Amino acid sequence: MKRNILLNPGPATTTDTVKQALMVPDICPREEEFGELTQSVLKKIVEVVNGESTHSTVIFAGSGTAGVEAALCSVVPENGKILILDNGAYGKRAETIIQAYGISHRTIRIEWGDFPDISQIETVIKEEPKLTHFFFVHHETTTGMLNPLAEILELCEKYELDSIVDAMSSYAGLPIDLQRQPIDYLISSSNKCIQGMAGVSFVIANKERLKATSNVQPRNLYLNLWGNHSYIEQTGQFQFTPPVQIVYALDQALDEFFKETQSGRTARYVRSYETLLEGIEQTGLEMLLPESQHSKLLTAIVEPKSAEYNFKEMHDHFYENDVTIYPGKGAKKDTFRIANIGAIDYRDMKVFNELMLQYFQEKKII
Ligand SMILES: Cc1ncc(COP(=O)(O)O)c(C=O)c1O
Secondary structure: OOOEEEEEOOOOOOHHHHHHOOOOOOOOOOHHHHHHHHHHHHHHHHHOOOOOOEEEEEEEOOOOHHHHHHHHHHHHOOOOEEEEEEEOOOHHHHHHHHOOOOOEEEEEOOOOOOOOOOOHHHHHHHHOOOOOOOEEOOOEOOEEEEHHHHHHEEEEHHHHOEEEEOOOOOEEOOOOOOOOOOOOOOEEEEOOOOOOOOOOOEEEEHHHHHHHHHHHHOOOOOHHHHHHHHHHHHOOOOOOOHHHHHHHHHHHHHHHHHHHHHHHHHHHHHHHEEEEHHHHHHHHHHOOOOOOOOOEEEEEEOOOOOOOOHHHHHHHHHHOOOOEEEEEEOOOOOOEEEEOOOOOOHHHHHHHHHHHHHHHHHHOOO
């Protein structure tokens, strides 16, 4: 099969074996056999972040936003209040979801590309004694910024706030250990660093916190966390029709993750990122963030000011060569973004670097 190098931040490039796992005999998802597969996938998902003893996986058919919405609409009680950190499109999206449900909230808004100031966050928490929950994004894919997970979790512990962490584009890419980083609700999806196909998202929820949400009046049916969890606990099956083939592919992707190991995967991604930095240096382009804030999973590159530069044209130059690049998304400077997640490695990044240099030289931009 033709191999495309996807440098967009997911759906990421998958292995041929994950693609082949989609081809299974037709099966009714209400069969015991599929229930067993589902149970095994739920267990593997939580094992990735060392949460088996403390957390349960609740799984949904839908893209990552389904998981984010499920957590946000299900866990904040009527008299609760949530703090949202908005330093990128995905923090902002969480606020949009919370507003749609009319849930009481306060937002800390930071320019997209600025690093959150922990003391400022603490001041806001002190001003808001009614806060019960804190939502933030681990890897803000808008800018490639790795938000300060440990420091924010410390604040959550200190002020007894339940943490809801969008780890969409960091789960399985960077090590997360729920025994050391006690996130109450961690959200991700099947198609980013876990390297499966798009179509499933999940919330890895602290068992005790999840049980406590059984007292929260459901705000909808399909995405209710407790409802979906109870159903799957009782029956071993998805509550609603699952994307059957995507679940088989996810099972394969999880097996490939455990074979590679977390440290192996992170090391492969970091090597690709370092190769990318060499290419950026060669072209003299500027990066949006200082290196100390980089996730090493995605890099936002500031667009050159030259009149010769045109993102669409540059995209097409790459696309014709089987490489997909990604535009920017509202950061404080105009950028294009290069992710180094998925079943790719530093050699693919070298291909990218050569094509980038070629484009900029041909256009006489550098
Ligand atoms: C951090 C983060 N949160 C949420 C999402 C939304 O996921 P989806 O587009 O799968 O709904 C994304 C997608 O890129 C993301 O990077």
